[in-house]
Amino acid sequence: MADEIWIVPFFGQGHLFPSMELCKHLASRNFKTVLVISSKLSSTVPLSLRQYPLVEINEISEAPPLEPSSQPLHSHHEHHSQIALGLKKLLSTRNHDQSSVRPLYAVVDMKMSWTFDIFNRYEVPAVSFFTSGACSAAVEYAMWKAHPLDVKAGETRLLPGLPEEMAITVSDLKRQIRFPTEPPPQTKFGPERHHPTNPGDKPPWVEAIEPCIGVMINTCDELEQPFIEYVSNKLGKPVWGVGPFLPEQYWKSAGSVFYDHKFRTNQKSNVSENEVNKWLDTKPSGSVLYISFGTVVGPSKEEYEMLAEALEASTRSFIWVVRANAGLSTGPSKPSQPDSEPEEAYFPYGLQTRVGNRGLIIRGWAPQLLILSHPSTGGFLSHCGWNSTVEAIGRGVPFLAWPIRGDQHSDAKLITSYLKVGYMISKDVSQTIKKENITRGIEKLLNDQEMKQRxxxxxxxxxxxxxTSSVAALDAFGDFIRHKGRET
Known part of the structure; x- marks a missing residue:
């Protein structure tokens, strides 16, 4: 019987997608993998994974709250409570049923590190899984140790142990506090924030992962070798760079257009994947700017309006993915009152009519892998979330980086300073981004053939x-836990 590993993702597609791919990689190494998810995520898991050999989907039923809350903290707390109860029931059943197999190990999303206590109670060792890259973790740790808050204007401060390209400037410190917030609230499940509140603060994840026996990071030596090595040295635990976890067919289809719908659940959108592909087919090679800020964070309302004005003034073709309530609930400005905007407000109003076929505005879900793999796409204006970052890197698309918060700042610096495959939207993204920043950045990116070649x-x-480094790391991880399993 195959050794069994449980994988526990954080909610949200940016965490679920890498976990699903991890299941396949471990199953191919003859580990039975059990993906433990909330029943609310059931529709996001494709049939292909449910039918994958040695992969099992174990859903924890979540009842809707008795009183809907407008506070994210309350909804997260309720979610954690139900997941904790479900995990305890599953593990208890496995413990008392002699015909059941107790998991050899658990791989737990770093943002679910509070579950380590539950697994320890049932004597199941756990590994922490970082779905973001190694650079952000390394920079947060190095800034905590160096605490470079006295950097002066025009000065750069090296972070000991990290490449010189990651040296800190005043602008870097200001970026980290673009949207000042209160310290992270503590709950019985741990801190609700997982990145430092202020530059130089101790990263909350450092203590959170103390009970784990090792760390997996969704990256590879080809992109982040010095950062993986730094994190491993500082944590004193085994660290495996095992990603980036994108669909297997994505890696095999380099040089051709990749269709998202075959591997990711299609969601609500005003444009079909086929329509997007046909539109791209009409554009010259490398001529289209793709713009997407992900599903969680984005610029302020004022900055969305600046972006709309810049795109209208430009002569460049573009695809802009605009999420619901864009500009209404993120950024430094206060959210609009409920009666002052429609429930689902999209910016910019009327732009599609004004730009005609030069632009394609997608409201809702977008086939991002298709867009990035299409030869007409010449640049990516991105918030630099890790999944988006590696998807574009894998297809040779350069960046115009517009980070908003958290690890996105480190990802942007990795892209622009270390890997040198993009530009920052502005020298100081802690300030409101102006129309001229955007127009200048678009032209600079799409005209730079050397950047494209890099x-x-x-x-x-x-x-x-x-x-290849990740194949070796996954093999090493398998050997490690099998050896540890025999020891226990």
Missing amino acids: AVKLSAKFEHGFP
Whole structure:
């Protein structure tokens, strides 16, 4: 019987997608993998994974709250409570049923690190899984140790142990506090925030992962070798760079257009994947700017309006993915009152009519992998979330980086300073981004053929598929836990 590993993702597609791919990689190494998810995520898991050999989906039923809350903290707390109860029931049943197999190990999303206590109670060792990259973790740790808050204007401060390209400036410190917030609230499930509140603060994840026996990071040596090594040295635990976890067919289809709908659940959108592909087919190679800020964070309302004005004034073709309530609930300005905006407000109003076929505005879900793999796409204006970052790197698309919060700042610096495959939208993203920042950045990016060549050269590291260093790391992880399992 195959050794069994449980995988516990954080809610949200940016965490679920890498966990699903991890299941496949471990199953291919003859581990039975059990993906433990909330029943609310059931529809997001494709049939192909449910039918995958040695993969089991174990859903924890979540009842809707008795009183809907407008406070995210309350909804997260309720979610955690129900997941905790479900995990205890599953583990208790496995413990008392002699025909059941107790998991050999658990791989737990870093944002679910409060579940370590539950697994320890049932003597199941756990590994922490970082779905973001190694650079952000390394920079947060290094800034905590160096605490470079006295950096002066025009000065750069090296972070000991990290590449010189990651040296800190005043602008870097200001970026980290673009949207000042209160310290993270503490709950019985741990801190609700997982990145430092202020530059130089101790990263909350450092203590959170203390009970784990090792760390998996959704990255590879080909992109982040010095940062993986730094994190491993500082934590004193085994650290495996095992990603980036994108669909297997993505890695195998380099040089061709990749269709998202075959591997990701299609969600609500005003444009079909086929319509997006046909629109891109009408544009010259490398001529289209793709703009997407993900599903959780984005610029302020004022900045969305600046972006709309810049795109209208530009002569460049573009695809802009605009999420519901764009500009209404993020950024430094206060959210609009409920009666002052429609429930689902999209910016910009009327832009599609004004720009005609030069632009394609997608409201809702977008086939991002298709867009990034299409030869007409020449640049990516991105918030630099980690999944979006590696998806574009793998297809040789250079960046116009517009980070908003958390690890996005480190990802943006990795892209622009270390890997050198993009530009920052502004020298100081702690300030409101202006129309001229955007128009200048678009032209600079799409006119820079050397930048494009560097991006293509970087993507060539993956021309033979999933990173070779990550294959070796997954093999090493398998050997490690099997050896540890025999010891216990």
